[in-house]
Structures are given as structure tokens and as C-alpha cells.
Amino acid sequence: MKKIFSIILLLVVLITVTACTVFEHEHELTHQEPIPATCEKDGAIGYYYCKGCGQFYDEDLNPMTIKSLNDFIVKALGHDYRFDSFVWSADNQSAEAKFVCSHDSSHVRL
Ligand SMILES: [Zn+2]
Numbered sequence: 520m521k522k523i524f525s526i527i528l529l530l531v532v533l534i535t536v537t538a539c540t541v542f543e544h545e546h547e548l549t550h551q552e553p554i555p556a557t558c559e560k561d562g563a564i565g566y567y568y569c570k571g572c573g574q575f576y577d578e579d580l581n582p583m584t585i586k587s588l589n590d591f592i593v594k595a596l597g598h599d600y601r602f603d604s605f606v607w608s609a610d611n612q613s614a615e616a617k618f619v620c621s622h623d624s625s626h627v628r629l
């Protein structure tokens with residue numbers, strides 16, 4: 520039952536896309552490169568946009584429904600510190616655990 524539903528949905532999508540392309544206009548898509556999110560900064564998804572009809576498409580050219588600007592935002596990842604190694608003091612008397620962020624090895628925490 521679920522499968523039938525998704526096939527119907529697919530058909531509806533295909534018909535909609537075809538109808539738009541054939542009867543309305545040739546989409547003129549401009550591509551926006553994705554902006555990767557970092558540990559501390561939000562990024563943005565990549566997308567295609569047709570200014571003729573105002574339709575957004577994802578990078579696989581599936582039509583997207585955009586409700587707000589938030590739909591474009593990729594949340595900052597947050598640091599993902601993982602144990603890397605022990606860092607010994609100069610006199611070799613003590614050691615500190617060194618943690619390195621798995622997203623960016625320049626993010627180090629002792
Ligand atoms: Zn269009």
C-alpha cells in the first residue's frame with residue numbers, strides 16, 4: 520500500500536514537472552553553490568532557482584518547497600572533539616590529553 524502511494528506521488532510530481540516545462544516556459548536555472556557549515560558557523564544548502572517561475576530545486580533538481588529562509592540554512596556542526604594523544608610536559612612529569620575536532624584538525628583542546 521505504501522509502495523503504491525509513493526508511485527502515485529512520483530507520477531504526480533512527474534506530471535507537475537512536465538506540465539510546467541512544456542506548457543509554461545523553459546526553466547532558466549541559476550545554481551547557487553552550497554556553503555559548507557563549519558563547527559561554529561551555519562552554512563547553506565546549494566540549490567537551483569528559476570527566476571521565471573520562482574521555483575527552487577535541490578541539487579538533484581527535485582522541486583523544493585521553501586517556507587522560510589531557514590530551509591536554506593545548514594546548522595553549524597558544533598565541535599566534535601575526539602581524543603588524539605597525550606602531550607607530555609617538557610620535564611616528562613605530566614601529560615595532558617589532547618583532543619582534536621573531527622571536523623577541523625586545527626581545532627585542538629587540551
Ligand atoms: Zn521556471
Ligand SMILES: [Zn+2]
Binds near residue numbers: 558620
Ligand atoms: Zn571544530
